[in-house]
Amino acid sequence: MNPFKFITFALLLPSIFIFGQSVEVNLSPDSESPIISKHIYGHFAEHLGRCIYGGFYVGEDSQIPNTSGVRNDVVEALKALEIPNLRWPGGCFADTYHWKDGIGPKEDRPSILNVWWGNVREDNSFGTHDFLNMCELLDTEPYLSANVGSGTVQEFADWIKYTTHPAGSSPMPELRAKNGRTEPWQVKYWGIGNEAWGCGGNMRPEYYADVYRRFATYASDWSNSGGMVRIASGASSSDYKWTEVLMQNIPKNLIEAIALHHYSVIDWGNKGPAKDFSEKQYFQIMKEALRMEELISKHVAIMDQYDPEKKVDLYVDEWGGWYDVEPGTNSAFLYQQNTMRDAMLASTTLNIFNNHADRVKFANIAQAINVLQAVILTDEEKLILTPTYHVFKMYTPHHDAQLIPVSFDSPTYEFEGQKLPAISISASSGKEGKTYLTIANIDARQTHTIEIKVAAIDVDKIDAKILTSANLQDHNSFEDPDNIVVQEFNNVSMSNGIVKLDVPPFSLVAIQAAK
Numbered sequence: 001m002n003p004f005k006f007i008t009f010a011l012l013l014p015s016i017f018i019f020g021q022s023v024e025v026n027l028s029p030d031s032e033s034p035i036i037s038k039h040i041y042g043h044f045a046e047h048l049g050r051c052i053y054g055g056f057y058v059g060e061d062s063q064i065p066n067t068s069g070v071r072n073d074v075v076e077a078l079k080a081l082e083i084p085n086l087r088w089p090g091g092c093f094a095d096t097y098h099w100k101d102g103i104g105p106k107e108d109r110p111s112i113l114n115v116w117w118g119n120v121r122e123d124n125s126f127g128t129h130d131f132l133n134m135c136e137l138l139d140t141e142p143y144l145s146a147n148v149g150s151g152t153v154q155e156f157a158d159w160i161k162y163t164t165h166p167a168g169s170s171p172m173p174e175l176r177a178k179n180g181r182t183e184p185w186q187v188k189y190w191g192i193g194n195e196a197w198g199c200g201g202n203m204r205p206e207y208y209a210d211v212y213r214r215f216a217t218y219a220s221d222w223s224n225s226g227g228m229v230r231i232a233s234g235a236s237s238s239d240y241k242w243t244e245v246l247m248q249n250i251p252k253n254l255i256e257a258i259a260l261h262h263y264s265v266i267d268w269g270n271k272g273p274a275k276d277f278s279e280k281q282y283f284q285i286m287k288e289a290l291r292m293e294e295l296i297s298k299h300v301a302i303m304d305q306y307d308p309e310k311k312v313d314l315y316v317d318e319w320g321g322w323y324d325v326e327p328g329t330n331s332a333f334l335y336q337q338n339t340m341r342d343a344m345l346a347s348t349t350l351n352i353f354n355n356h357a358d359r360v361k362f363a364n365i366a367q368a369i370n371v372l373q374a375v376i377l378t379d380e381e382k383l384i385l386t387p388t389y390h391v392f393k394m395y396t397p398h399h400d401a402q403l404i405p406v407s408f409d410s411p412t413y414e415f416e417g418q419k420l421p422a423i424s425i426s427a428s429s430g431k432e433g434k435t436y437l438t439i440a441n442i443d444a445r446q447t448h449t450i451e452i453k454v455a456a457i458d459v460d461k462i463d464a465k466i467l468t469s470a471n472l473q474d475h476n477s478f479e480d481p482d483n484i485v486v487q488e489f490n491n492v493s494m495s496n497g498i499v500k501l502d503v504p505p506f507s508l509v510a511i512q513a514a515k
């Protein structure tokens with residue numbers, strides 16, 4: 001990192017950025033508020049492009065330092081994020097995946113074509129044991145996405161038995177032991193299909209609801225995982241009918257969660273570049289990202305109608321920014337760079353999830369490494385952390401903390417006559433008595449002054465960090481891996497029960513307040 005960059009930025013700030021009006025923020029701590037599930041901070045790893053091969057897994061014979069073929073640098077970086085869960089093996093790939101192809105001696109495993117992602121050869125060298133052992137290494141909970149589109153109920157039931165049933169209980173655990181693992185793994189989260197309305201079988205919701213009921217019936221929980229969670233393949237963005245038909249037709253004893261996928265994309269036919277984008281394209285992506293608020297509210301309203309007791313959770317198990325691939329890379333590999341725009345997308349989305357903690361209990365950004373809005377990019381032995389990685393790091397204090405409802409009138413970020421709320425905030429209270437706030441200013445031009453009334457909470461020490469940069473398009477690269485990093489933020493004052501700070505354009509500030 002250029003050590004002078006932040007200082008230069010701070011000195012220039014008054015002259016180059018326009019200040020908006022002060023934003024008054026009220027905190028309303030409430031002992032009845034929901035806990036922000038740490039699983040909102042989950043990740044996704046599909047057999048797509050270089051996410052698994054080259055990203056997570058390089059094989060035991062690689063020169064790149066690894067543990068059973070899994071890159072050590074990746075394990076270190078993801079452990080620092082305390083990733084709570086990891087979804088695998090897809091995505092669209094999951095509905096073509098036959099798990100028995102990926103067990104036993106690697107040299108005997110069949111090769112298949114990865115038909116969704118470039119027809120490349122998939123040699124199945126990374127399979128069930130490799131994934132579940134990797135989750136243990138990462139200290140994260142696995143979320144297995146089962147093949148409903150082209151698989152059978154028997155295959156699904158066998159996968160559950162193979163992974164979670166006790167040794168000696170049936171042929172599947174015996175096969176597991178023969179393949180080197182006597183003790184079952186803990187697998188609580190099971191996705192029953194993926195995008196069943198599209199790559200997962202092009203089904204109608206009425207038909208999928210019936211298929212789901214059949215698969216869910218045979219998802220027998222004899223495991224040691226403390227209760228299985230069966231996740232129905234959910235709607236795409238604003239397909240509210242999908243959620244309604246599923247909620248209407250799936251009995252509550254067969255479902256624990258329903259999914260939702262929403263990607264922030266300008267136009268599927270013309271997605272625009274990941275790094276050399278215009279302010280117009282930034283505005284369009286932020287508009288799509290902020291739509292998450294409306295999507296969650298409307299899907300939840302439908303769920304409330306059929307499940308007022310909130311027994312079924314909402315899992316946003318795919319979300320993120322989707323742009324054109326980097327020039328010169330395989331268009332089926334979905335490899336894109338990650339800029340301050342992605343940091344704003346991630347922070348506003350995570351604030352929305354936090355603020356809906358009563359129903360949103362789980363989410364997975366797409367995808368962890370080298371694919372779409374990745375937290376990590378690799379190039380052979382090199383690895384960089386993206387601005388999105390740093391956002392996730394700044395949000396770790398919210399994991400399993402109690403939500404503090406916030407209220408404020410956001411100033412607007414205006415572009416070519418259109419308006420978006422400039423400020424996004426979520427707050428929580430941790431077990432150790434600290435209060436956490438994450439404040440994003442998506443405005444591309446204006447600094448906004450924030451005044452937080454903290455009289456209701458016991459605070460006399462403030463620690464603040466900032467993720468910021470001079471240009472929206474700024475990013476980390478293999479040549480300059482620390483161009484964007486989290487920095488200390490001293491521009492915060494406190495007096496008369498009010499914490500005051502100036503949040504620069506397209507910046508995220510994370511505050512920890514303590515007694």
Ligand code: AHR
Pocket residue numbers: 046090091092093194195318366367372
């Ligand atoms: O994340 C990439 C793809 O997007 C997934 O495979 C699919 O579920 C979604 O359409």
